[in-house]
Amino acid sequence: MTYKLVLFFFFISFLMSSQVKVSVNYSDVPLSEVLLDLESKFNVKFAYNANSIGQQSISLIAQESLLEDILIDIESISDISFTKETKRYYTVKKIKDKSLTDTQRLQRVVVKKYIASGISVNNNDTSIQLSPKRIEVLPGLIEPDVLQTIQLLPGIQSPTETASGLFIRGGTPDQNLILWDGIKMYNSGHFFGTISALNPYITEDIKLYKNGTNAKYGNRISGVIDIASDSDLTSKFSGGAGFNMTHGDANVKIPINEKVGIMLAARRSIADIVDTETFKNLSKRVFQETKISEGNKVFEDDNVTTTMDLFYFNDATLKAIINPNENNSIVFSNIITKNKLDYGFLIEEYDEASQDQLDIRNEGSSLAWNRKYNNSFSHDINAYYSNYNLEYQGTNSITNEFNDRLYKQNKVTDAGISFNANYVLDSISKLGFGYQYASNNVKYELSFEDSESPEDNYFEMRDKTNNSHAIYADYKYTIRDKWLVNIGGRTNYFSSVRRFFLEPRVQLEMYMSPAFKIKTSVENLHQSVSQVIEFNTQEFGLENQIWVISDTEETPVLNSLQITSGVVFNKNNWYLDIEGYYKKINGLTSFTLGFDNIDDFFSKGKSKIFGLDVLLKKKINSYNTLFSYSFMDNDFTFNSLNDGDPFSGNSDITHHVIWSHSYDWKNFKMSLGWNFRTGIPYTRANGLIETNEGPEIDFEATNGARLPNYHKLDFSVIYGFNFTKNSTWRGKVGLSFLNIYNQKNVLSRKYEIRQSAEDDSFVLREINKNALGFTPNLLLHVNF
Template identity: 70%
Template sequence: MKYKLTFFFLLISFSVLSQQKASVSYSNVPIAQVFMDLESKFNVKFSYNAKLIGEQVINLNAEEVTLEALLFDIEALIDITFTKETERYYTVQKIKNRSLTDTQHLDQVVVKEYITTGISENSDDTSIILSPEKLGILPGLTEPDVLQSIQLLPGVQSHTETASGLFIRGGTPDQNLVLWDGIKMYNSGHFFGTISALNPYITQDIKLYKNGTKARYGNRISGVIDITSDDDIPENITGSSGFNMTHTDANLKIPLSKKAAVMISGRRSFADIFNTETFRNLSKRVFQETKISEGNKVFEDDEVTTTKDLFYFNDFTVKFIVKPNAYNTFLVSNLFTKNKLDYGFLIEAYDEASQDQLDIKNQGTSFKWNHKYNARFSHEFSAYYSNYDFEYTGTNSITDEFNDLLNKQNGVEDLGFAFDGNYELNAMSSVGFGFQFSSNHVKYALRFEDSESPEDNYNESNIKTNNNHAVYGDYKYHVLDKWLFNFGLRANYFSVVDRLFFEPRFQLETRLLPHLKFKSSVENLHQSVSQVIEFNTQEFGLENQIWVLSDGEDIPVLKSFQITSGFVFDKSGWQLDVEGYYKNIDGLTSFTLGFDNIDNFFSKGKSKVLGLDVLVKKKIHNYRTWLSYSLMDNDFTFNTINEGRSFSGNADITHHLNWSHTYEWKHFEVSLGWNIRTGIPYTKANGLLDTPDGPVIDFEDTNGARLPKYHKLDISATYTFNFSENGRWKGKLGASVLNVYNQRNVLSRKYEIRQSAEDDSFVLREINKNALGITPNLLFRIDF
């Protein structure tokens, strides 16, 4: 009886201890201080080696939670694990290699796996976090391309089949704000967008906003892609190196001391040294129906000799990391990306020579200082400089007859600084506030010289500067897994139009039932810099868009209003995420979009987008499957196009479905994905009309026809292994096949008038740009 009573009282004591709850609020609090606080609140003791734990800090808010729940959250937040030795005593050990399936925390928030490992939902603002280092295998990808990975999410599409051509809920790629360590990117693709220009092996996190954008982000009206590179200080030199069938790369992270480190990375293509089947297939898709693939032919049977054949891309980064103590962090990041093209042709029958040279560069520098004053107040001061430089030169000549020259330049210099503060009111509420300044210096120049007709020569240029002053404030109320309320207000002043724009933003998420959440957001956004179509170099066939600033007339300030609502159901390994949205964009012009049935004709318009994004996910042990589906109706209305009636937008994809699968077995990972979508609209031609000025194309209604449906199957597999017994040196082999069954998909369809080689008549030619055919790729990497 005595032993039974003793057992009973022990059980009661354990129950009371396990049910004891407390509220905590930690903002950049050293881990040792957190342990002391928990020991006081829960009457427990922690045993640990202070040298191993180091000076790590905790960011965590929680209300009325148990000790077990808090320890679980801390384990997910930093690389430590707790072992319960007795009812009161816990030992703490550091984890060297975290499992990819662990729940992760990011800066005061809890993130949970969204579709696969390394893709998670941020509970702090419902953004999507992608972590390339933790990212599981994805269909068709042997390595985690920064921008291609995002396209597996509902609402994100690329009908051009490129990495950087991201259309987020009806917005165009230039309407997305792309940041790399705070540097604004004006060109984020290599090989004309086919490959991301941002190295995934130094990328720590990619934060994606499709809606509910925080007030600190401005001057774009569509999505936000905020990319941060690694900022940890390693104990030893770490790095990796590898290659696939398009390029090779290497990176190193070197500790300079216990409180400082430098990180260096570089990538370069090798097609100018030797070619591969992968690069040939990519080149075929990129250069099809361009001056390069056609060899500057006048007639189909012209014999052309290639005199120059040069193309390569590279990128290089250097980052300095300094953490003098637990309260300060200093980061300096540098980025350089380049694409170089030089092609030359000779038609010997006419002694006609042509050459096309293209240089695209994007470089930048950023500085960040994070400082914590106390447990509640912290700030970040940042500054950046970004420089985008584009130059194309095309020549065409016949000896002793003519020599034509076409030159196009486009440049953006963007510099700015910002102060962002955050104050924790209590465990559930916080306010953010800040001031931002940026100066955009945008220039454009176009020069044409015709030796036979000097009267047709022209030399046009335009230089404008916009100074953007912005102040913003945010209020957040967050009860973990119960309530999330964000309200923000941003005020933008654009000097280029001398106007002030206000941007209210609202976000709400609440749990209605144990397995059901409701979410909604409303936001108003503005944009003063965008890309327009430039028709003078359309014969080149590549990169005919240029960055320009709004002038309030021909190029208005873009305005967007978006409202979203949806539900999330999560139970027994199943997750269903449904979100509907309405977006209204005003300030569009025919210059910014381009239409086949008008010729340099200026027209203003707007866009209305109604959409539904659905995600269904299931995990069964090591097998994951998810299905993402997007339904969208994107309509344009222009006052002088299509008689003022609305018509389908250029990138209107009514139905888009991705069905993906991944499976892990020991050191093997396999992924399979099927992609099917509606074809995009195009303007169909009936034939040619004879006019006094020559033949013209007879078009039907604007975007009144659609291309055939697009579908393909992608597969990839990887195998990881150790080079050394201690596991420090690791290897990875990978293989992938895009478009396994070699489906012939059409990406775009246009028309042109060609002179017949047999007589002086003219014929209508249909130009189809086809998607990538079956394309294999191989990967080998070494990590240490």
């Protein structure tokens, strides 16, 4: 199969079609005239408000270039952005000024096309920028899912095959800082992570950091995903609506006047309305080997009746934009995400009833004021509030015999305010600095009521608050096509442990030629809130991780040191990016990771990660190909485990390869991608051993075995069309196939002791959780 796939990709790599290439030479030409010239040369149309263009003039020289590349260059030297609505029509809008602690514009080209339209690398810091509205079709995706798109990049994996389960360079998902309009998100997935909870149709920009994060980002030790929703004021009522086989969505932008606008957006699952093949496959993947799929069976041949079957998710966003003048902007954002599950079962032979209810909410608000005083100085003042609440209740009863109840709640309340100042010292140096305050309260409650044996009842609660203060600064020195030096520092104070933590950060880049540069970065990071595994609700099989605040005993502050070095080559539509890194994490515990061969045994440890990320991209007219490769050696060391010797980390993926292809033909956009990775480690069991307390599992060395290799092939195609000649009503239909050849991939392997149905003996049962099989999806979406 692998041999055939390689041949297939080899031949498809030569497919291409011709596109118009022209040379342009603009010297201080008004932008409005440039757009007219491009309309004539490329037979396209630009729709824009003359006020947004203003009196801007640009200077640009490009030899034999595609329209797309010219537009990217114009974006880099102006304050406008282009959105491709159809094959011929583009919309043009003004973008807000960016702070010095954000992306900075160089004199010429700052952002270059990275993987596809809408995904680019920032040459002025280490971030990768994504614009969902401009992202081309990607393998297996018919919507620009933000978190799934990120997984195409080297160094980012999802061993659980979910959208929100992002492991960035060996870090766990809870070690990632995810911001939505400045609101900290403690749950970013729908349907137990399979779908992103962040609406792509109202998302304007995403900045991703794998290393070299700006000093304004803190309290996480792995990646940063900073998401900004649409803040563009529009003069006309506009919006969009659509559906696929998992959910429907709608959004509108309502102009109040020239200075005030409102945006509303919402999505909701359709599983409780219509049962689609896509949702069936996702459900099979999510609920396999859980209490829901097993129906609370005691024996394999138990006859189980479903008495309640309810699941849905939704999210909603409300945003108000106020621009009183060109030097001030005020934005008020709100977001709510919800997942609701209610399942009930009845084993009629024993009259045993069971019910599981789960409610997960994440809601937040933010208020941001940006003030520009002159061309040299500006500031931002931001306030946010975030609330996460997980509540689970499981009951099990037999009439007139017993009634057991298990209850769990995890609540996080996070509120803060920050001040960011930005000062341009001269044409090559800039300074950004600020202060942040945050108050984070985390509550955890777990209780069990046993009606037959009240002595087994228990109640556990943990309620802790951490007040953090941070002062930070960034100094940036740039000489175009020669040097980039970014020196930053951050000081944190965490009240939960009553300590200060220093975080130096350095980024250096040196251009050996216009097409070749070398780069390096060093950063030291700390984290005071993280997730731990609780085993009391493991029978339920879902959501067994809870947020906790660091203390001086069981949950230490996490600390990460990362050193990264690499090279970039970018010429003639070839792009090669190679990065090697070393990452060391301290403060890990057996409660935060969980190991199969220990039970409720507390142990502290650390991890060392050596990795290499390679990204190679080539564009040939309408055809793009991308090759992404990651190597990682992630070792854990715990003094009380494995005799103190290092062993493979839980998510250690040694090799990971993605080879994707995209091709445009008329109004069709197609994409095909192959994904391969080595299996993750697991702890193999030899069998059962008898003890005084009954049978126990005899495990081999911790994480000493590996699952079979994982691989799949995905495909997507989207067709765009217009309802009207002036393109005011536009639509698209899409079709995608995940895992085309229906490969049976194993995501995890565990073991349990189960009583035999034939006698009183016990048997060892192997539990494999399989990845998603062949899964189709359809899309219809309309914009107006």
